[in-house]
Amino acid sequence: MEETISLKELLQSLRKRLVMIMGITLTAVIVSGVISFFFLTPIYQASTQILVNQKKSEQSMYNPSEVQTNLQLINTYNVIIKSPAILNEVAKELNLDITAQQLNEKIIIGSENQSQVVNISVQDENPETAAAIANTIAKVFENEIVEIMNVDNVSVLAEATVIEGQSPVKPLPILNIAIALVVGLLAGVGLAFLLEYFDNTLKNEQDIEKTLGLPILGSISVIEGSQMDTVKEQRGKRNSKARGEAIGS
Incomplete structure (x- = not known):
């Protein structure tokens, strides 16, 4: 015969093991806070924006078909920006002792929907290094894309800058602690129910x-x-x- 557990019995189980639940939750919060504040290295982000067009035309009139072609090539430009042809030159220019693959892992490339603007974001432990890498990528891409795809109309819309007192993009201690609080609480409640389920002793x-x-x-x-x-x-x-x-x- 299947046993049914009432809401009252569930609440009694939680109340009986409330100390254990609070202990697990508090431990999770403390561990998360200590790791976030003292062990995880802060990562900063710097971003630059570039506008990429096809080869300059002698006609200055707006050409919808040309704009559409540029939009279709945005994904190609995004791949080229993160290619060794660009990143090796960036590492060489900045005297970075890292490979193109390692540099690639620091870079986030994106573009707005139906836009020719490419956003180049770089994450690094040093905010100044992140800004330097982002700006150098834009510069090297502007020079190299002429030979790669015969494009000579790259404009830098916004250079990456370092802001005094800039906050890191990760870790986010408050978010980590909030997640640990929820996870710890769920783990404590789950363990309490599990112990109650396997507890076959007769109590009353x-x-x-x-x-x-x-x-x-x-x-x-x-x-x-x-x-x-x-x-x-x-x-x-x-x-x-x-x-x-x-x-x-």
């Missing part, structure tokens, strides 16, 4: 009645040590009185 009359399927006729109360001494003392007095009456008769 209702458990016995539910397990055996028999009605409870009576129960034996637990006698504390002090009560036991009182019972023994009263029993001794009764025995003494009974012996006295027996002798007197």
Whole structure:
């Protein structure tokens, strides 16, 4: 027969193991805070924007088909920006002791929908290094794309700059702590329910009645040590009185 657990029983299970749940939650929060503030290295981000067009035309009129072609080439430009042909030159120019692949992992390339503007973001432990890499990528791309795709119309819309007191983009300690709080709470509640599920001990009359399927006729109360001494003392007095009456008769 399937056992059903009422909401009251669930709440009782949580209340019974409330200390354990709070302990797990608090531990998760403390560990997350310590790791976020003292062990994770802050990462800063710098971004630059470039506008890429096809080879300059002698006609200055707006050409919708040319704009559409440029939009279709944006994905190609994004791939070229992160290619070794560009990144090796960037590393060489900045004297970076890293490979093109390692530099690639620091770069995030994106573009707005239906836009010829390419956003180049670089993440690094040093905000000045991140800005220098972003600006150098834009510069090298502007020079190299002429030979790669015969494009000579690259404009830098916004250079990457370093802001005083700039906040890192990661880690985010408050967010990490909030996530740890939720995860710790869920883990504590889940463990409490799991322990309750595997706990087969009989704790009260209702458990016995539910397990055996028999009605409870009576129960034996637990006698504390002090009560036991009182019972023994009263029993001794009764025995003494009974012996006295027996002798007197």
